[in-house]
Amino acid sequence: MASVPDLERRLARSGHLARLEESRTRPGAWTLYVDGTPQSHVDLEDPEWLGFEYVRRIGHAIDLVRPASEPITAVHLGGGAFTLPRYVIATRPGSRQQVVELESDLVDLVREHLPLPRGAQLRVRHGDAREVLAKLPAGLTGTVDIVVIDIFSGSRTPAHVTSAEFHGLVSPRLAPGGIVVVNVADGAGLAFARSQAATLSHVYEHVAIAADTGMLKGRRFGNVVMYASHDPLPFESMPRRLASDPAPAKLVEGAELTRFIAGAPVVTDATAIPSPPPSRSVFLSKR
Numbered sequence: 001m002a003s004v005p006d007l008e009r010r011l012a013r014s015g016h017l018a019r020l021e022e023s024r025t026r027p028g029a030w031t032l033y034v035d036g037t038p039q040s041h042v043d044l045e046d047p048e049w050l051g052f053e054y055v056r057r058i059g060h061a062i063d064l065v066r067p068a069s070e071p072i073t074a075v076h077l078g079g080g081a082f083t084l085p086r087y088v089i090a091t092r093p094g095s096r097q098q099v100v101e102l103e104s105d106l107v108d109l110v111r112e113h114l115p116l117p118r119g120a121q122l123r124v125r126h127g128d129a130r131e132v133l134a135k136l137p138a139g140l141t142g143t144v145d146i147v148v149i150d151i152f153s154g155s156r157t158p159a160h161v162t163s164a165e166f167h168g169l170v171s172p173r174l175a176p177g178g179i180v181v182v183n184v185a186d187g188a189g190l191a192f193a194r195s196q197a198a199t200l201s202h203v204y205e206h207v208a209i210a211a212d213t214g215m216l217k218g219r220r221f222g223n224v225v226m227y228a229s230h231d232p233l234p235f236e237s238m239p240r241r242l243a244s245d246p247a248p249a250k251l252v253e254g255a256e257l258t259r260f261i262a263g264a265p266v267v268t269d270a271t272a273i274p275s276p277p278p279s280r281s282v283f284l285s286k287r
Helices: 053-064 082-089 105-115 128-133 164-173 191-203 238-243 254-261
Strands: 008-010 019-021 031-036 037-043 072-075 096-101 121-127 144-149 176-186 205-209 222-229 250-253
Touching: 008 105, 008 238, 031 105, 037 082, 037 144, 037 176, 053 144, 053 176, 053 222, 053 238, 072 082, 072 128, 096 128, 105 121, 121 191, 128 164, 144 164, 164 176, 164 191, 176 191, 191 205, 191 222, 191 254, 205 238, 205 254, 222 238, 250 254
Parallel strands: 072 096, 072 144, 096 121, 144 176
Antiparallel strands: 008 019, 019 031, 031 037, 176 222, 205 222, 205 250
């Protein structure tokens, strides 16, 4: 096993410390921490196993966007430890994937210790997600089946990837029936999450969100996964999938989503702010 220094890397762009830690109870499973925040969980022996609650909820959208096992085109904004790209490789062989990651040092750390499967059709593009998104090849316009937006600097999502203008760059990339999935972190009151749902509803015709009931009531800090598309979401089985997860969640859409948004403002570049910081105690765990 690599020594602790080998499993850590100071990231040049942000200055955050990235660290890989192997699970004591699940050999071959690793967690990536950035600035003390758990950002990815990878099981090298079983890439179809998604350990984090919110990642499972994104995985359901990957499962439902096209018929089972059919190759897809995916764009991941935010790489982390490549948990979801590995999941696509395992569940949809032959898929084409693009991963955009700001921190080249993080990509190097992950590839050194958690290598990707050989022969995967995956390209990593280095740089700011918004800047790279605007420069993606023309062949990815109108052809992407799923865009996963899971962008964090440490424990916060930067403001410039939360606005309607940002989604104006994402939207044209979608194929018919394509889905945008956004991981939104928020705390009590859910003001940030409500404004993100309002922003998605401004750009896309069909929007739904998923979270556990305690989170939806604004009782604690956590993740709300949001789904958006220009076309009806293929989510007939999604409520059952969410309810049967180890950490059950609820799908909110239609009139219930309208009540959740409750007049929250659409975020623009002029009004965008980063996601709220969590209490450090949120991520305390036993090692």
